[in-house]
Every structure is written in structure tokens, then in C-alpha cells.
Amino acid sequence: MRSHGSCSIRNGKSGSERVLWFSVSRTVCRKPFKPAIAMRASACFSANWHVFKAFPGGMELATRETSIHQEHVMSASLNAQIAEVFDEPGCDKNQGKSEKERKRGCIKQLSPGSAAGGCAFDGAKIALQPVVDVAHLVHGPIACEGNSWDNRHAASSGSQLYRTGFTTDINELDVVYGGEKRLFRSVREIIEKYDPPAVFVYQTCVTALIGDDIEAVCKRATEQFGKPVIPVISPGFAGPKNLGNKLGGEAILNYVIGTREPEYTTPYDINVIGEYNLSGELWQTKPLLDALGIRILSCISGDGRYNEVASSHRAKVNMMVCSKSMINIATKMQRRYGIPYFEGSFYGIGDMSDTLRHIASLLVQQGAPDDLLERTERLIAAEEARAWERIAHYKARLTGKRVLLITGGVKSWSVVSALQEAGLEIVGTSVKKSTKEDKDKIKEIMGDDAHMIDGMTPREMYAMLRDARADIMLSGGRSQFVALKARIPWLDINQERHHPYGGYEGIVELVHEIDRAIYNPVWQQVRIPAPWGDDGGALGVAQAQAARPLSSAAHGGALGVVQAQAARPPSSAPGWGR
Known part of the structure; x- marks a missing residue:
């Protein structure tokens, strides 16, 4: 057996582990061990558990190798990018940390028995997939694409290409010999069959572990095929979903924004960042902007087009909808192109009106005519009157009803405002995924004694609902069964929902759906005790x-x-x- 003095991984093992290491690598790779394929052999630990069961201590070694090789595989460029993302000037919480705390990022330690949540790859995919005319290619096992495909109901007014799942579907041989050639062939096939304006290539854990140089392959494909092939370097082990959102934004900043010029510009051009057009919510606010002559030059990324995103650097104002996901795009566009940004909300009558006023004010500061402010106020007055008239029918029925809101991010405060306008009482709102700014806005809306829930277990949630401290729960699909078990109405408020709740039309729709849920006769029926039960x-x-x-x-x-x-x-x- 040859000695490999340059292999730090091999030299760090005991004698028995070293024998097992060579045995495993030769069994999986079917060839003599070489340092060049050390990482590729180690990646087989995740795909070939049956091989390691044949070796004494093989499973234990395989488990340890997963964490060891993550440290070796994290490239210098990815580490630098993550460090840059964690040093975010637009985040007050981040700037209040020490240098050591900032390097650790915003990752929370996992607690036993709780779900780990989405990975960085998942975050990048859901952040960029709503760009509808781009081919989104996942370089990794087919399960990565299957688990991330269309997990948001982001709607499109044009191309449906984004709803086609593309994956290289790498196998064991690709793990051993590398998947770069397979990736190149996949890009070529997509361009020949679908002719998209661009291809986004997403890195996954396995392809990062085996050392595939995705950036080099994308560069070569761009030169050969004449189409932008964009590498999205966000392997799942890099961090949580929120980090993946930002790494996806970094890919947009580095390879897309500023690469094209718009056909024309106007003094009324804006970008909407962090809006995903869930169930068509963007289409409820776009007519309001159209009525004022304001043009959405680019939406990043809901119902977006590649050419629009590429030319978004010519906008006059950026509106930030979800700061936790893509604040880095807004801050860097401000530094590079001088585009001011603000964070607003499309949820609720008051917040929608404030957003329109803020957009108009910033556009006037950027050179738009002053009459825009007056026209904005006239539009707001007309739309508010119409919305309040339609809500009046429901407000009498909903006033005093108690709501438990289990969501996060911008919705933790923007939906609160919308519900209070309908006369509903908020007994608690989740802030698990909310920033310090989000929490400050909750206190501003609900008062200093606002009940903010940082983490609530299903058992605690059930106890709260069972004790009738809430009349309805608004949350995502993962919490619906807790409410149903407690025989309490439930309404989907997260990205899986099928109803749009944005703009003036959206608040009316939200109130209508809450009214339907609370007064559905099925709840009165299921609460009657069965005669064979202890209570009946x-x-x-x-x-x-x-x-x-x-x-x-x-x-x-x-x-x-x-x-x-x-x-x-x-x-x-x-x-x-x-």
C-alpha cells in the first residue's frame, strides 16, 4: 500500500481506519486509491451505505467523513462569499455583532426532535425559480430536484419553462469520475431543445463534495453556446435556507444584473425585490402602479424575465418586500448603481397606501414630476374607500375574533396590520424567521406587550388552541393538523396558499376567506361529543x-x-x- 504524504485526510487516520479508508475507496471506486479522487470516494458515503455495512466500523467512519469533507470541500470563493453575506450593512442585527459572532452567521443550533428546515440549496432554488423564462438545472441527485420543484405557487403571465424540472441525475459512476461532462451535455441538450435566454445551474451537496468545478463548466458552456449559463453556488451543507436565498441573490448580482441595457427607460422605473408572485399577488398591485404610470422594470424574482433582471440596474428605486431573503441585492445595488431602496409591504390597506406613498416620494426625489404625489393621494383615497366598503360586511362578524398567526419574515407584521384593520384580535404572532426590524414593526403595530412567539412546539400550539384562546389559526401547511386536531378553523397564509392576499383586493379576499373558515358549519358539527366517548x-x-x-x-x-x-x-x- 502506497503512502500519500500529501493527503491530510488519510494521514489523520489511525492504522485501522487507514486500512478501511483504502478498502472502502477501492470497493466503491473499483480502482486504486489516489489523492485526486479522495473527495469523490468520500462522497460515496452518502450514496452507498450498503457498501460500508460490510466493513467493521464502516458506518461510523462514513458518518465522520461527512463532516470532515464538508470542511475540505468548502472552496475559498464560497467561504469568502458566505463571509461577505454575513457582513450585511443593511441588517442592524448583523452590524451589532462582534467580528467573531458575525463569522458564525445567523445559524441557530438544531434542537433534538425538531425539523431542521430547508437547506441552502433549497433557499437558492426557491429564490430564483420564479424567473419564469430561465431553465433551472439542478446538478446533483434527482431527489434534490424532486424535493425542491415548485414548492411555491409562483405564478407566471408568460413562459412556463420554470415549471419544467431539469436535473443531471448523477449516479455512482459520476460520483467517482466526476459529473462535469454530464453537466455540460445537459446544458447543451436544454439549449438545443428549449432555447431559453439563460440557464441557471444549481450546485448541490454531492457535486460540491466530489469537487465538480461548476463555474468552469458554466463559463465554457457560455462561450460555446452563446447563452448565459449562470452558476448558483449554494450547496445544501453551506447553511440554512435563508443563507441560500442570499447566495442565490449573489449569483444574480455577479452574473446577471448589469449585463444588458433596457430598450428604454422612464423616470418611473422601479424594481421589486423579494416578491415571488405567490398565487399571483403581484398582479393585484401592478394595476395600481400602472394607474400612476409607474413601471416595474424588474421583479426579482416573481414572474420575472431574464432580460428584465439583467437590465434592472437602470431602475430609479428599489422596493424591498422580504428583507431577510434578498437584502444583499438592495444594498449592493445601492452601492454600485446609486439606487435607493426601502422596505414595504403589499399586505393590508394602510401598508399598501404607505408603500405607494413611499415609492412616489422616492421617485420624485430621483427626478420624477412632482404631480406624482398628488395623483398617488387621489388613487389611495379612491381605493381605500372601495376596500373599506367591501370589508364592512365582514367586520361586524369578525370583530373580536382571536387569531393565532404562525408565520415569519415580513408576514409576521404585515399580515398583523391587515387583520387588525378587519377588527380581529391577534393573540400571538410567530417571529421565528423575523429580523430585528420585523420585531420592531410588530411592537409598533401591536404595542410593547405584543405576544411574539419565537418558538412554539406543536404540543404548546395544541394546548393554546384547545383552551379556546384563539378562534382561528393562520399558518403554513405543516401546522394545519394541529389546528384540525383541536377542531379549530385553519387558513393557509404561507407560500403554499392558493389565494392571493396582496394589495387592496387581497385584504378583502383575506377577510372573506377568514369569515368562510370561522363560520363554516362543519366546526359546530365536529365539536359535538360522540355518544360513545367519555364526555358524551x-x-x-x-x-x-x-x-x-x-x-x-x-x-x-x-x-x-x-x-x-x-x-x-x-x-x-x-x-x-x-
């Missing part, structure tokens, strides 16, 4: 005895129950579920 047994027996004839009084209880159910009016029939 006495009622069932009494009704059975009252309905049973004297001649059959000595017979079994089953007959009495059947007769009782037959004699009971339909309106008081017990529910079948608990």
Missing part, C-alpha cells in the same frame, strides 16, 4: 333509555343506542370525528 357517554345513555320501549328495556345497550340515534333530530346528531 352520559348523554348517549340517557337518550337511549328515553327512546327504548319498556318491553325491550332489558335488552342490550346496542339496540337502545340505535333507537336513540333514529329518534334524535338530524340537527342534533353528533359528529363522527373527534
